[in-house]
Amino acid sequence: MSDFANRLTENLRAEKIFAVATCIGGNENVGAHLFIYPDGSNENTLGDAALDARVIADARELLANERSETRAYDDAQVFIETYAPPPRLIIFGGVHTAIPLTHYAKILDFRVTIVDGRSHFVTPKRFPHADELIVEWPDDAVPHLAIDASTYVVILTHDPKFDIPALKALSTTKPRYIGAMGSRETRRQHMQELRAQGVSDEFLQSVYGPVGLDLGGRSPEEMALAIMAQIIAVRYRHDGGHLMHVADE
Amino acid sequence: MQEIISDVEQWRERGDQVALATVTWTSGSTPRAIGAKMAVNSRGEFVGSVSGGCVEGAVIDEARQVIKTGKPKLVNYGISDDMAWDVGLACGGSIRVFIEKL
Numbered sequence: 001m002s003d004f005a006n007r008l009t010e011n012l013r014a015e016k017i018f019a020v021a022t023c024i025g026g027n028e029n030v031g032a033h034l035f036i037y038p039d040g041s042n043e044n045t046l047g048d049a050a051l052d053a054r055v056i057a058d059a060r061e062l063l064a065n066e067r068s069e070t071r072a073y074d075d076a077q078v079f080i081e082t083y084a085p086p087p088r089l090i091i092f093g094g095v096h097t098a099i100p101l102t103h104y105a106k107i108l109d110f111r112v113t114i115v116d117g118r119s120h121f122v123t124p125k126r127f128p129h130a131d132e133l134i135v136e137w138p139d140d141a142v143p144h145l146a147i148d149a150s151t152y153v154v155i156l157t158h159d160p161k162f163d164i165p166a167l168k169a170l171s172t173t174k175p176r177y178i179g180a181m182g183s184r185e186t187r188r189q190h191m192q193e194l195r196a197q198g199v200s201d202e203f204l205q206s207v208y209g210p211v212g213l214d215l216g217g218r219s220p221e222e223m224a225l226a227i228m229a230q231i232i233a234v235r236y237r238h239d240g241g242h243l244m245h246v247a248d249e
Numbered sequence: 250m251q252e253i254i255s256d257v258e259q260w261r262e263r264g265d266q267v268a269l270a271t272v273t274w275t276s277g278s279t280p281r282a283i284g285a286k287m288a289v290n291s292r293g294e295f296v297g298s299v300s301g302g303c304v305e306g307a308v309i310d311e312a313r314q315v316i317k318t319g320k321p322k323l324v325n326y327g328i329s330d331d332m333a334w335d336v337g338l339a340c341g342g343s344i345r346v347f348i349e350k351l
Contacts, residue, residue, distance in 0.1 A: 005261075005351040009254055024273055024323050024347045031321040031349055068284045070274045070345070077323075079273040079347060081284055083250065109251060 004033050007043065011035065015085040015111075017066070019059040021046060024070065025077035036080075038063050051076060086111050087150045087176070087235070092138050092166050093157035094121030097181070100224035101154065102130050108228070110152070115141045117162070138166035147173040152231050154211065155180040164193055171203045177234045179211035179227055213240045250286060256296040257288050257351065265290040268312035270348045272299050276327070277342035288351075291316050299346050300326070312348050321349040 011018050021034040029047035036042045036059040045052055051073055058071060059080050068081040089105045091098045094116040105112050106129045113132040116122045122133045134141055138157075147153065147170070155166050158181045167190065170178055182190070187209045194204060212226030213233065233240035257267050272285040280301035287297040287305065289312035299308055304326045315322055327343025 002351055005257070005267075009258065012250060012254055022271075022273075022347065022349070024321075030323075070283075079271070081271070086251070 004044075007035060012083065017063060017082065017084050019063050019080055019082050021055045021059055021078050021080045023047070023076055024079045026072075026075040029076075034059075036060065036063070046076070046078065051078075055080065085150070087152060088113065089231070090115060090145060090147070090151060090153045090175075092116070092153070092155045093162065093181075094118070094126060094133075095156050095158070095220075097156050097220040097224050097227075099126060100221040101156075101227055102127055104224060104228040105231075108232070113145070115145075116157070138162060139169040142166070142169035142173065147175045149174060149176055151175040152177040152234075153179070154227055154231075158182055158186075160190065160193070163190060164197075167194055167207065168197060168199060171199045177231055178207045179230065180207050180209040181211050181223075182209055184210060208234075253286055253288050253297045260288075260290045260294075261351075265292060266316045267291075267351045268315045268348055269351050270299055270308050270312055270346050272344050273323070273347045274345040275342060276344075279342035279344050281344075289313065289316075300344065304344070304346070308346060308348065311346075315348045315350050319350050321347065323347050 017038060019036040021036060023029045023032045023046050032046045034042055034044050034046050034052055034055060036056050040056060040060055042056055046055060054073055055078055062069060062080050063082055066082050066084045070077060070079045086109050089110040090113045091101060092115050094114050098114060102112050111131045113134060114122050114127055114130050115134045115136060115138060117137040119135045122135055124133065127133060153170060153175045155163055157163055163180060191204050208230060212223060213229045215222065215226040217223060217226060229240060260267055268289050270287045272281055272283055275283055281299060285299050287295055287299050287308060289295045289309050293309055293313060295309055298305060311322060311324055324346050325343065
């Protein structure tokens, strides 16, 4: 493969954010590529050091906002593309609903981790598509899961002896989303218990439960779809209603 | 992108040449956003998409040309395009697609 294709592949495999600037029009260097990393370090050239410097400055700003854009620099048109690492979905509880949820998440290019203290729930046979299977109690697992702002967490265990420690451990992390399976009554009891254990109201309010969008389905597959749909709505900060009822932007 | 890359690697391993098409600009309502990608090999097989199926056929033809000549190309598709009847976007938006040999 070309140097460009090799470097692109390597960077994608590393699953860290980077940008590629490509000269797409306006000068003799059309097709030239420049790789830019968040710290400003870079590889290759668009063929002109002054142009490179301007593009690197813009690319760092686009990287910070995870945006891609075509920009004009005098005569040169440069497409600056951000490649963000795939988001992660961590599922606590290798239950039935976790199986279709893993399928949906993989189709949507999430990295999927299943955590359950019960080894017979998290077998490769049940979860052939998962990226990672962890047999561990939730509160033991949370500290080394590297949960960050591109991590989505769903608790499906639906049993206070797993749910409460999981939520308590998660209350010190900052994922993009936490959803917890269970009825309104379950949620009320969980909240009461966690508040008594000193977990903040701000955190408890941020947990989505009962989990999922209101799609009406009751099968594990349908519930998994409602959860996945909610994760996508949260990802793009939308409410998740019918498009035909959304006012024109 | 990960899925496209693994197909591209398989194609390259068996000796096919490959072009990559990327949406670099959009205007109005378009089926896919900036950064949408499609890879095409010298046999005309493809993976990924740059629209909702409206312009993929045209992109495959352009991509095979790019593979032959090695020269990258920026192509416009949209309702205002002369070829609107053949390869326009039904949604009324416009896109620019950059096609390069890998």
